[in-house]
Amino acid sequence: xxxxxxxxxxxAPEAPVGPPASGRRRGRSGVWRAFLxxxxxxxxxxxxxxxxxxxxxxxxxxSVSDPTAPGKFMPRLxxxxxxxxxxxxxxxxxxALFVYxxxxxxxxxxVAGGLATIVSVLVGVxxxxxxxxxxxxxxxxxxxxxxxPTFPLVIVLSAYAGKPTLTIxxxxxxxxxxxxxxxxxxxxxxxxxxxxxxxxARVRGExxxxxxxxxxxxxxxxxxxxxxxxxxxxxxxxxxGLQFLGLGDPNSDSWGTMLYWAxxxxxxxxxxxxxxxxxxxxxxxxxxxxxxxxxxxDEISNPALRPVRRQRGKKLASRLRPASAPASxxxxxxxxx
Amino acid sequence: xxxxLRRVGFFLLTxxxxxxxxxxxxxxxxGSPINTLRAQTxxxxxxAQLEQILTSFGYKxxxxxxxxxxxxxxxxxxxxxGVSLGSSLGTPVSKLIxxxxxxxxxxxxxxxxxxxxxxxxxxxxxxWRRGGIVDSVLPSVFVITSALPYFVVGLFLILFxxxxxxxxxxxxxxxxxxxxxxxxxxxxxxxxxxxLPALTLLITSIGGWVLTMRNNMITTLAExxxxxxxxxxxxxxxxxxxxxxxxxxxxxxSGFAMSIGFVLTGAILVEKIFNYPGLGYQLYNAVNSIDxxxxxxxxxxxTVAVLGALLICDLVTVWLDPRTRAKG
Numbered sequence: 001x002x003x004x005x006x007x008x009x010x011x012a013p014e015a016p017v018g019p020p021a022s023g024r025r026r027g028r029s030g031v032w033r034a035f036l037x038x039x040x041x042x043x044x045x046x047x048x049x050x051x052x053x054x055x056x057x058x059x060x061x062x063s064v065s066d067p068t069a070p071g072k073f074m075p076r077l078x079x080x081x082x083x084x085x086x087x088x089x090x091x092x093x094x095x096a097l098f099v100y101x102x103x104x105x106x107x108x109x110x111v112a113g114g115l116a117t118i119v120s121v122l123v124g125v126x127x128x129x130x131x132x133x134x135x136x137x138x139x140x141x142x143x144x145x146x147x148x149p150t151f152p153l154v155i156v157l158s159a160y161a162g163k164p165t166l167t168i169x170x171x172x173x174x175x176x177x178x179x180x181x182x183x184x185x186x187x188x189x190x191x192x193x194x195x196x197x198x199x200x201a202r203v204r205g206e207x208x209x210x211x212x213x214x215x216x217x218x219x220x221x222x223x224x225x226x227x228x229x230x231x232x233x234x235x236x237x238x239x240x241g242l243q244f245l246g247l248g249d250p251n252s253d254s255w256g257t258m259l260y261w262a263x264x265x266x267x268x269x270x271x272x273x274x275x276x277x278x279x280x281x282x283x284x285x286x287x288x289x290x291x292x293x294x295x296x297x298d299e300i301s302n303p304a305l306r307p308v309r310r311q312r313g314k315k316l317a318s319r320l321r322p323a324s325a326p327a328s329x330x331x332x333x334x335x336x337x
Numbered sequence: 338x339x340x341x342l343r344r345v346g347f348f349l350l351t352x353x354x355x356x357x358x359x360x361x362x363x364x365x366x367x368g369s370p371i372n373t374l375r376a377q378t379x380x381x382x383x384x385a386q387l388e389q390i391l392t393s394f395g396y397k398x399x400x401x402x403x404x405x406x407x408x409x410x411x412x413x414x415x416x417x418x419g420v421s422l423g424s425s426l427g428t429p430v431s432k433l434i435x436x437x438x439x440x441x442x443x444x445x446x447x448x449x450x451x452x453x454x455x456x457x458x459x460x461x462x463x464x465w466r467r468g469g470i471v472d473s474v475l476p477s478v479f480v481i482t483s484a485l486p487y488f489v490v491g492l493f494l495i496l497f498x499x500x501x502x503x504x505x506x507x508x509x510x511x512x513x514x515x516x517x518x519x520x521x522x523x524x525x526x527x528x529x530x531x532x533l534p535a536l537t538l539l540i541t542s543i544g545g546w547v548l549t550m551r552n553n554m555i556t557t558l559a560e561x562x563x564x565x566x567x568x569x570x571x572x573x574x575x576x577x578x579x580x581x582x583x584x585x586x587x588x589x590x591s592g593f594a595m596s597i598g599f600v601l602t603g604a605i606l607v608e609k610i611f612n613y614p615g616l617g618y619q620l621y622n623a624v625n626s627i628d629x630x631x632x633x634x635x636x637x638x639x640t641v642a643v644l645g646a647l648l649i650c651d652l653v654t655v656w657l658d659p660r661t662r663a664k665g
Contacts, residue, residue, distance in 0.1 A: 040477065040480070140347075140350070143347070143351070144350070144351045144354045144355070146595065147351050147355075147595075147598070147640070147643055147644060147647065148351075148354075148355050148358070148598075148640055148643070149597075149598040149601050149602075149636075149639040149640060149642075149643055150598055150602070151598070151599075151601065151602035151605060152601055152602075152605065152620060152635065152636055152639045153636065155605065155620060155621075155624050156362065156624070156632050156636050157362070158624075159624040159627060159632065160362055233484060237484075237486050238602075240486055240488075241486065241487070241488065241602065241605075241606055244488050244606070245605075245606070245609060245621060245624075246625070247624065259488065259492075273496065276492055277492075277493075277496070280486075280488070280489040280492050280493065281489075283486055283489055284484070284485050284486065284489045287484035287485060287486060288480075288481050288484045288485070290484065291480050291481070291483060291484030292477075292480055292481075292484075295476070295480045295548070298552070302552070302556075304555050304556060304559070305552055305555060307472075307473060307476070
């Protein structure tokens with residue numbers, strides 16, 4: 001059965017993505033191995049890991065424990081041994097603000113990205129599996145949510161709801177962020193629907209839920225991961241944008257909030273430029289980390305995209321490659337922001 | 338034809354859904370708009386007047402909600418958008434939008450189309466010269482630039498350009514010391530003031546187009562009809578543009594329509610950073626001063642913009658791709 005499956009999904013023209021199709025259980029570790037040997041993935045994961053350590057153990061990086069408390073130090077100190085990047089005009093240590101500010105973006109990325117992905121999978125797979133009129137309705141709703149301009153909606157929502165707490169912000173990001181992935185999940189699940197290995201499970205008399213969870217989802221794992229990375233990237237950027245506009249909790253310690261304060265206190269002009277530069281770098285690094293890992297997954301699921309080293313290899317590869325539209329390739333770009 | 342009709346149907350249904358959402362949002366949110374407004378106007382406007390202002394965007398506490406809904410719909414569609422409740426209290430929303438629209442269209446519209454076309458071209462070339470210098474360096478570079486937030490790029494541009502060298506202005510839309518008109522000085526100052534925001538938008542948006550176009554091209558280049566084109570002895574340029582790029586461009590095109598929503602995000606952030614008085618800046622102001630009519634109108638217009646772009650891209654797709662015509 002394993003051989004049948006692999007041969008099947010390797011040649012099926014409508015299979016856009018999917019692990020190297022070497023059976024389901026081995027497929028997962030195959031994705032993992034491919035991830036480890038991809039340079040972009042390694043760089044991206046390394047960047048993410050450094051930020052993660054900083055967020056989990058901030059006391060390793062700074063001795064200040066309550067960075068947002070104003071007036072703790074002299075305002076507008078220039079960088080020195082005591083204050084690596086100086087202090088803000090409100091008398092806070094900039095480096096400590098930056099270190100503790102890593103937490104919120106990371107939480108938002110993982111939680112909002114994760115929840116949005118779960119919703120995408122649920123909606124997309126059930127649309128594909130139900131088919132018919134339920135599918136039409138679900139697809140229509142997905143497309144409407146997809147088309148409605150998200151960020152303006154988020155802005156308007158947070159204006160109506162007042163300054164949002166972290167929970168509300170995550171909820172808003174999930175509500176607006178699931179539709180893109182749901183479309184892709186649906187397409188992928190549709191292409192899997194009539195595959196032999198699912199048919200054989202049906203013939204075996206397995207329950208629907210079993211088939212979806214244990215037969216279907218594992219083959220979609222690389223698309224799901226790519227989706228999570230994209231959703232996490234979107235959440236980080238959108239949340240930081242909201243906070244920068246002053247639509248977050250102004251007392252929270254987060255890179256976006258830092259930028260908001262830096263902007264409203266004209267940090268660039270008043271000699272505390274690091275106040276704005278550090279969080280900007282932080283958000284950029286986190287965003288780039290997710291984008292690199294996301295693109296790495298595109299390369300893993302569509303080997304044609306991998307960097308070519310030698311001319312001969314390229315020509316050979318281009319001849320052997322099955323012709324298929326890389327759905328996840330579209331996911332990777334398209335200005336997801 | 339059937340394809341287009343379906344798309345128009347989708348357009349209308351989505352517009353209806355967005356307008357409905359827009360109508361019900363203030364109703365479901367905590368707090369009554371009239372209280373917010375009373376605080377906002379600090380007693381300068383009487384309650385009766387406040388209510389009258391609110392009616393223009395569908396708030397009539399004494400009226401049945403369905404009647405409110407119908408009225409709101411009529412008002413939105415006929416351009417009867419009420420008056421602003423923000424800093425320019427009492428000015429018709431349509432007038433304020435009329436003032437801001439050209440700036441956004443000029444800056445954001447132009448930059449977006451430029452980024453799209455330029456990015457697609459670079460992507461085409463990168464995929465065509467697979468393994469060349471362009472192709473080995475650019476993907477990584479563009480993955481990075483496409484993940485950079487607008488305000489980060491804007492911030493660094495401001496930092497490098499204006500603080501150190503005062504090359505380019507970083508705030509406003511034109512030099513106010515010049516009398517507006519079609520003089521070279523005025524046009525020059527518009528271009529100068531637009532340079533930094535445009536560059537910000539370009540840097541952040543071009544990467545996505547390069548990458549998707551490159552990836553589509555790579556897939557397309559493996560198709561049999563490409564080999565066929567070569568076998569016929571067509572020139573490289575013809576195979577690249579008419580055979581490969583034309584097909585690889587199609588997914589990009591639908592991506593373009595979808596990206597208008599993201600472009601609006603960029604417009605809001607970039608216009609805020611550079612104090613550029615376009616629609617995005619106006620939304621920012623409207624949100625800060627809880628200007629309900631302005632917010633509702635802008636949100637409706639943004640949705641219409643995305644839907645309009647979708648429809649245009651559908652038309653172009655029908656023109657580029659004979660298969661969609663055959664289906665109908």
